[in-house]
Amino acid sequence: MNMLSKKSIVDAGSLEPEDIELILSNADSFLEISRRDVKKVPTLRGKTVINLFFEPSTRTRTSFEIAAKRLSADIINFSSSSSSLKKGESIIDTLKTILSMNVDLIVIRHSDSGTVKMIDRFVDIPVINAGDGKYQHPTQALLDLYTIQKRFGKFEGLKVAIVGDFLDSRVARSDMDLFEKMGMEVTIVAPTMFLPEDYSEMNVRHNIDEVIKDTDILYILRMQLERQDRKFYPSVMEYNRFLTLDMKRLEEMKPGSVVMHPGPVNRGTEITDEVMDVGGTLGEKIAIEEQVTYGVAIRMAILYLILG
Amino acid sequence: MAKNEKKNILIKSGTIIDPAKGNEFVSDIYIKDGIIAGIKENIKTGEDDAVKIDAEGLIVSPGFVDMHVHLRDPGSEDEETIETGALAAVKGGVTTVACMPNTNPAIDSDALVKYILEKSQDAACSILPVAAMTRDLKGKDITGMGILSETGAAGFSDDGKCVADSRVMYEIMRYSTQFGLPLILHEEDCFLSEGGLMHEGHYSSMLGLEGISSLSENVMIARDIMLARKSGARIHITHLSTRGGVEMIKKAKGEGLNITCDVTPHHLFFNDSYLTSFNTNLKVKPPIRSEEDRKALLSGVKEGVIDAIASDHAPHLDTEKNTTFKLASFGTIGLETLFAAAYTKLCLEEKMSISQLVNSITILPAKILGIDAGKIEVGKTANITVIDTDAEEEIKRESFISKSKNSAFIGQKLKGKIIYTISKGKLAYMSK
Numbered sequence: 020m021n022m023l024s025k026k027s028i029v030d031a032g033s034l035e036p037e038d039i040e041l042i043l044s045n046a047d048s049f050l051e052i053s054r055r056d057v058k059k060v061p062t063l064r065g066k067t068v069i070n071l072f073f074e075p076s077t078r079t080r081t082s083f084e085i086a087a088k089r090l091s092a093d094i095i096n097f098s099s100s101s102s103s104l105k106k107g108e109s110i111i112d113t114l115k116t117i118l119s120m121n122v123d124l125i126v127i128r129h130s131d132s133g134t135v136k137m138i139d140r141f142v143d144i145p146v147i148n149a150g151d152g153k154y155q156h157p158t159q160a161l162l163d164l165y166t167i168q169k170r171f172g173k174f175e176g177l178k179v180a181i182v183g184d185f186l187d188s189r190v191a192r193s194d195m196d197l198f199e200k201m202g203m204e205v206t207i208v209a210p211t212m213f214l215p216e217d218y219s220e221m222n223v224r225h226n227i228d229e230v231i232k233d234t235d236i237l238y239i240l241r242m243q244l245e246r247q248d249r250k251f252y253p254s255v256m257e258y259n260r261f262l263t264l265d266m267k268r269l270e271e272m273k274p275g276s277v278v279m280h281p282g283p284v285n286r287g288t289e290i291t292d293e294v295m296d297v298g299g300t301l302g303e304k305i306a307i308e309e310q311v312t313y314g315v316a317i318r319m320a321i322l323y324l325i326l327g
Numbered sequence: 328m329a330k331n332e333k334k335n336i337l338i339k340s341g342t343i344i345d346p347a348k349g350n351e352f353v354s355d356i357y358i359k360d361g362i363i364a365g366i367k368e369n370i371k372t373g374e375d376d377a378v379k380i381d382a383e384g385l386i387v388s389p390g391f392v393d394m395h396v397h398l399r400d401p402g403s404e405d406e407e408t409i410e411t412g413a414l415a416a417v418k419g420g421v422t423t424v425a426c427m428p429n430t431n432p433a434i435d436s437d438a439l440v441k442y443i444l445e446k447s448q449d450a451a452c453s454i455l456p457v458a459a460m461t462r463d464l465k466g467k468d469i470t471g472m473g474i475l476s477e478t479g480a481a482g483f484s485d486d487g488k489c490v491a492d493s494r495v496m497y498e499i500m501r502y503s504t505q506f507g508l509p510l511i512l513h514e515e516d517c518f519l520s521e522g523g524l525m526h527e528g529h530y531s532s533m534l535g536l537e538g539i540s541s542l543s544e545n546v547m548i549a550r551d552i553m554l555a556r557k558s559g560a561r562i563h564i565t566h567l568s569t570r571g572g573v574e575m576i577k578k579a580k581g582e583g584l585n586i587t588c589d590v591t592p593h594h595l596f597f598n599d600s601y602l603t604s605f606n607t608n609l610k611v612k613p614p615i616r617s618e619e620d621r622k623a624l625l626s627g628v629k630e631g632v633i634d635a636i637a638s639d640h641a642p643h644l645d646t647e648k649n650t651t652f653k654l655a656s657f658g659t660i661g662l663e664t665l666f667a668a669a670y671t672k673l674c675l676e677e678k679m680s681i682s683q684l685v686n687s688i689t690i691l692p693a694k695i696l697g698i699d700a701g702k703i704e705v706g707k708t709a710n711i712t713v714i715d716t717d718a719e720e721e722i723k724r725e726s727f728i729s730k731s732k733n734s735a736f737i738g739q740k741l742k743g744k745i746i747y748t749i750s751k752g753k754l755a756y757m758s759k
Binding site for chain 2: 109110111129130131132133134136137152153154155186187189192215216217220248249
């Protein structure tokens with residue numbers, strides 16, 4: 020029986036506080052399972068999960084796959100590049116095919132915003148959004164939240180700075196929704212071309228130095244400057260000057276603060292090589308690998324709560 | 328209509344709205360051999376060959392003039408044809424349609440204007456071809472506007488696109504003054520709108536959908552007002568969507584420029600918050616804008632800054648809409664909901680008078696197109712629409728007779744139902 024209040028997880032903003040609490044509290048026990056020698060429980064034996072990926076992904080797909088396997092569910096990867104689904108070829112037809120095979124849950128990633136919401140309306144079985152276009156990536160936000168909980172033991176009043184291309188980031192949207200819901204103070208650090216036309220209602224800075232000393236969580240977004248649809252941001256050099264996390268900035272961060280990133284990092288663009296490879300107490304600030312580990316636990320918790 | 332079709336029609340005791348005279352009165356109308364033979368109380372025909380329409384308590388309006396329609400013919404007859412588009416029109420009470428030239432091939436030559444005119448002979452309503460301003464709508468070479476107007480073009484437009492080259496636009500405007508036909512302008516700076524899927528604002532940011540800034544429309548309206556001021560061209564801004572546009576046109580009219588504009592019912596009805604459903608039928612161009620813009624458009628109609636209401640009927644196949652929001656085509660059909668959508672918002676919610684609404688879909692667009700329509704006069708061919716303003720209907724996909732079903736209004740409850748449409752002198756539509 021689904022123990023969450025909704026059939027599916029489509030976006031972070033509509034998760035109820037009790038659902039979030041339930042997911043986070045269950046993640047602890049699944050984290051423990053992942054640390055055992057035999058990392059498998061029979062909880063979801065006989066259930067079938069489809070990883071339906073219309074956009075290439077290694078990390079998220081693998082994370083869901085490991086999560087499902089540790090719960091003994093059968094998980095099947097169905098990849099289809101979005102570009103092969105041209106106009107005329109219906110996603111609905113693909114879904115009908117999958118539904119005919121009696122699966123219990125679909126994990127979906129798609130390159131176009133809103134597609135998972137559309138699919139969720141169409142199918143009766145639960146759907147988990149593994150990232151759609153620029154819209155949402157709710158399981159990422161939940162694992163980010165879990166990482167913060169493990170580090171700080173609380174949410175209320177924590178200061179988060181999300182740095183980078185806010186406009187094009189589904190991670191930033193989902194994180195902002197959840198972080199604010201949990202009582203954190205969110206600041207967006209981005210240049211104008213990565214912000215909506217009117218950002219007067221948002222808490223915005225343009226230079227990372229304005230937030231670096233005071234922030235508890237520095238959440239750095241993946242930047243692919245060379246892959247902008249239309250190139251409006253001038254250069255990596257310009258980015259390094261105002262937005263990149265380098266050693267000098269890392270040293271300025273306050274004690275107990277952390278650096279997070281949804282991965283994979285573009286070394287030299289949003290974070291320097293030096294910072295990525297730093298050890299010692301400064302190295303302890305970097306929580307990127309923890310995020311990946313917690314990601315599996317969070318996805319196990321979600322699968323369990325929906326299908327268990 | 329069946330073979331035993333009666334030629335003559337008697338409309339009994341309807342409330343007639345005559346925008347030409349600006350009055351409203353209860354009377355009978357007798358139509359003999361397609362021509363309005365009499366408008367007076369208690370007409371007794373004494374014959375049995377007249378179809379009698381009991382219009383007591385109903386509104387009797389001149390047939391509507393929809394000056395912005397895509398009939399998709401030639402080229403995309405799987406979406407709509409002249410024949411099916413005209414049937415959809417009369418179901419919506421529309422008896423005159425101006426069809427846009429972005430067909431395949433585009434209506435940019437004498438032969439294509441003739442094609443539309445000939446194919447329209449037997450259509451359920453009158454169809455006026457609008458010809459392209461530039462060859463193949465490419466924004467470069469100006470079409471033979473002189474010959475096209477002689478052949479019967481009702482106006483010129485590159486609708487669906489905007490002439491980006493200001494020099495070309497300026498020369499089109501100057502040349503158009505020789506012929507006196509209106510230029511129907513789709514205002515969009517394609518560089519500002521490139522890649523955009525919905526109105527740029529709070530909701531586009533929230534939904535992760537690429538935005539189309541209001542600037543895209545406003546920049547071009549500003550440019551074209553300047554070019555029109557200098558050239559003296561008669562310009563008509565179609566499907567106006569922004570508050571800034573309403574303000575600029577109001578000012579330009581105050582200055583005495585020869586400028587008119589229209590708005591669609593969907594821009595009056597919806598705001599961008601409706602896009603949170605990712606309903607692809609709401610993906611239109613220009614995009615459904617903010618509530619602030621919608622309010623400005625409503626006031627624009629009420630104050631008379633906005634002259635006409637036009638549907639921008641844009642048929643698309645299911646395969647073009649049953650896809651992701653990004654891949655879906657732009658456009659909603661609108662002929663069949665033109666009156667009800669506008670009436671529900673403007674008259675019921677905004678308390679505008681029904682006669683003002685009727686003006687904006689009859690005499691005013693007729694005046695812009697320079698045609699003799701939108702009137703009820705003895706001696707003229709009957710084009711008359713009978714409306715039940717009390718009838719409410721939930722719009723369903725199945726109810727459309729247009730070949731395409733992509734209506735933004737599906738699921739909405741609208742008031743104001745077309746009961747009969749008399750078009751080209753014949754009873755062309757009767758509700759079930």
